[in-house]
Amino acid sequence: MREYSVPVLVDVPASANLTDTVFQRAEQEPGSIVLRRKAGDDWIAVTAREFRDQVAAAAKGLIAAGIEPGDRVALMSRTRYEWTVADYAILAAGAVTVPIYETSSADQVKWIVSDSGTKAIFVELESHEETVREVLPELEDLKDIWRFEGGAVEELTAAGAEVSDETLNERRGSRGVADLATIVYTSGTTGMPKGCRLTHDNLLFTARNVAGGPLERLFTVDGRAVLLFLPLAHVFARIIQTVLVETGTILAHTPNMKNVGPDLQGFKPTFLLGVPRVFEKVYNTAEQKATAEGKGKIFHAAADAAIAWSRAESSGGAGLGLKLKHTLFDKLVYGKLRAATGGNLSVAISGGSALGERLGHFFRGVGIEIVEGWGLTETSAPSTVNIPGANKIGTVGKPFPGVTVAIADDGEVLVKGRHIFDGYWNNDKATAEAIDSDGWFHTGDIGELDADGYVKITGRKKEILVTAAGKNVAPAPMEDRIRAHPLVSQAMVVGDDKPFVAAIVTLDPEALEQWKAANGKESATIAELSADPAIVAEVQKAVDDANRSVSKAEQIKKFSILDIDITEESGHLTPTLKVKRNVVMRDFAKHVDDLYS
Known part of the structure; x- marks a missing residue:
């Protein structure tokens, strides 16, 4: 370990x-x-x-x-x-x-x-x-x-x-520090939420060590x-x-x-926090606005330059040609994006799920560095966090001061520290299952730990799919890449005990309105659009992009576009916008079955 x-x-x-x-x-x-x-x-x-x-x-x-x-x-x-x-x-x-x-x-x-x-x-x-x-x-x-x-x-x-x-x-x-401060009920993708007992010490220890350590410059100026x-x-x-x-x-x-x-x-x-979907929407809105104004090519060139510049900064710095291109696009595009956030924003914190490397590099190239952190309600929110200026994009950072992270033999991420919760309210059985006799909290996330102490989360233990051929598939990374497409609202990868991997996709209502206006289909319904060949082709591009990130056995072979969106209001997402897989599987069983018929 x-x-x-x-x-x-x-x-x-x-x-x-x-x-x-x-x-x-x-x-x-x-x-x-x-x-x-x-x-x-x-x-x-x-x-x-x-x-x-x-x-x-x-x-x-x-x-x-x-x-x-x-x-x-x-x-x-x-x-x-x-x-x-x-x-x-x-x-x-x-x-x-x-x-x-x-x-x-x-x-x-x-x-x-x-x-x-x-x-x-x-x-x-x-x-x-x-x-x-x-x-x-x-x-x-x-x-x-x-x-x-x-x-x-x-x-x-x-x-x-x-x-x-x-x-x-x-x-x-x-x-005092040992006393209970709050009971935070996990939103939970299955069953009734469990109450996490967090003490004054849990929150104070976390806040003071985060503020005094990795993120100090965000709060001390x-x-x-x-x-x-x-x-x-x-x-x-x-x-x-x-x-x-x-x-x-x-x-x-x-x-x-x-x-x-x-x-x-x-x-x-000067900084803010959000979940990946917020930053995806910022990017998608900017892209759609540029396209509607006939400046789509400029925006895409600027986006590619921002990403290339950020990647170069991670490996020795950009060359003169890229620097000049980056400077030009800063005047034409990046400055307008920063102005839309008030003009003073230079750093943002993202959590809840994976942001995606491309989006992370894009925002850093624009001049707004998004640092990812990772944790759960049971860990008083963060266990790891990236540091502005030492941000390893694609990871969720290193443990903050006072925290130990380990990778178990089966890939599960384990955590120790004073930020670990006091247990589940009225549920000693669940507490005993979550914290072992050596004091390790079992997070349920699957991840990797590199030589420098940076953690990368690759999936959720309970969400790992096993195909009929016995292939283990982590759905979250592919879902994140599909959801990054401007027209996509949500994506859920399926394939447990099935002959191949497939996906259910929903369309973003706001993005569809702009697409309809740009394509002369203002009167089209979402049911018609979900079957429109042009829309299907766009979703296929998103699926193709996700497939490039995995082995052939893990690739999505088929997908179904729903004619409605899945939302928190519909009961299919948690308040933190995580998909309730069991509810989606129940309510859209026919769509899943049709993928394998």
Whole structure:
């Protein structure tokens, strides 16, 4: 078993908890700007003292409402300023935050609230409150519902007016690193989600070692600012929020994904985080816009030059001819792409699934370096991360300080460190299966570890397909390459116990609208387009590209284009946009069967 370890950089004292920095900074740097909140088209500065005061007031309201140390309080909302206030207020009251995706169904809400024993819940919109009330008769422990759009923070502030500072300080001080901070339910591609117990130590240790180590320059320079748009219910955005609060980096939120473009230009972040699909959409949108304007050839030449320049930078540097070409395209194309993100963005963090080498090289060539990290909810988000300036594209980086990574004999990636979760809530059996007697957490991912300590994830253990001929096939890398095509929304590779590998593909509705306009087929339905020879030929190009990355026995021989898209709303994707394979196989069994008939 090969392993690679990085020593701890920053220790966390036993008495520390996640709220310390909020209250300490308010005393030491009261006027420093730590957040900005959207008001109309303006971004209003929030100082350290103002943020602390709002957190403290809401925490006092929770105490007045009867929330005791260790009680669970749920948060069901899009990513917004009040989410962060409520999260830290819950922690300051000594309680435990239970995030719930705002897209969750009534049954999912019922499961998480009942399994966690949640006593109160914050919701954002009236529709969220209706979802909770639909199952409220079955939730005996749930006593209070506070709605952000109904003035929840103000309501709690008024309710807690008689609670003293001494009472609040006592509550805050009662929590240390060993205490539970949050229960994050894994979105899960199968079955009901499991609750991951994350302690104050898990999150603080991770945040301080990431910020003090591999990503230090992202947080320690004046003027650093981040726009969060990924769901804070997911551990990826949550750990970034923790890092930003710990370092005093300015944080802002975008609750509506449709506003991300304008908000990027208005807020002008210095870096951001996203999942690969976000960066794929940025590339595809730019390509489609250039094509619609008759500049498709220029864009493709610029893209090829960016990729070539980035590859050359990884192996000694570009030659004079490529440098001149890169400089020209920087004026014609790359500068416009950077301007679309606000003009200050130079680094982005990608996680959730593989970005793909081509896209990684493209963005670095454009001047926005995307560093990939890797981890799970059970590892407080990251276990490995690439470093800006030492970014080995195609890998998910090296372990961050305090983490050890190993590759088991069967290829599974194992992890040790203080960032490993405390276990599954109410599920000791699952905990024992995940963490072995030697303390290794079994991630379920298959990967490789090179001589320099960089990790490459090649698949998911449970998702490995075995064809009828006995060939093991990792579907994820091929799916990532197919999904990179502008017209493709989702792809799922099939072939378990089948004579050959095949795929189900869906089309991107937004991209189709542009394609229809460009090809004089404005009235065509998605059912007609899924069978259109020109569309089929485009998908075949994407499949051919994926096939070039694998052996002949692993190549996709046939594919089926669905006449609908698969989405989170349709129940086929998790909130983090992972395909629920079992659900897709169930709902589109006929399509799969037809591939092999």
